[in-house]
Amino acid sequence: MKEFVVYTLMRIALFLASLVVVFAAWFAIAGKAPVTGVVIVGFIVSGIASYFLLNRQRAAFAVRVEERAHRATARFDEMKAREDADEQR
Structure with missing residues (x-):
């Protein structure tokens, strides 16, 4: 969450x-x-600048999201395996 806020x-x-x-x-x-016009040009300029200036923060955020998705997938797979084991009994 910290990476997202930053x-x-x-x-x-x-x-x-x-x-x-x-x-x-x-x-x-x-x-x-x-x-x-100022808002449109400002939006374009900040988008281009953020691509170069905020690369490190974007990468940290992406790593955090990937870790969270991996944990969620692992929990889902674990629950599915337990459910399959319960059905086989």
Whole structure:
């Protein structure tokens, strides 16, 4: 759960930082900044940046999810084996 929270908070922070940078650049160049355009460009910029900057956090989150899925599968298989053993009695 910790990995999910860390990754999500870092994505949100990166998105907000991208919004600020895009807004400032757009306003400096054009003198005005449409909110929709800033949000779309900020979303794209933060997505691309997160691919490179948050790779370690994403990998840690993926490992955690894989471990949890493996444990769930093992528990399911164990319960299924016990059920099969009970039926054979």
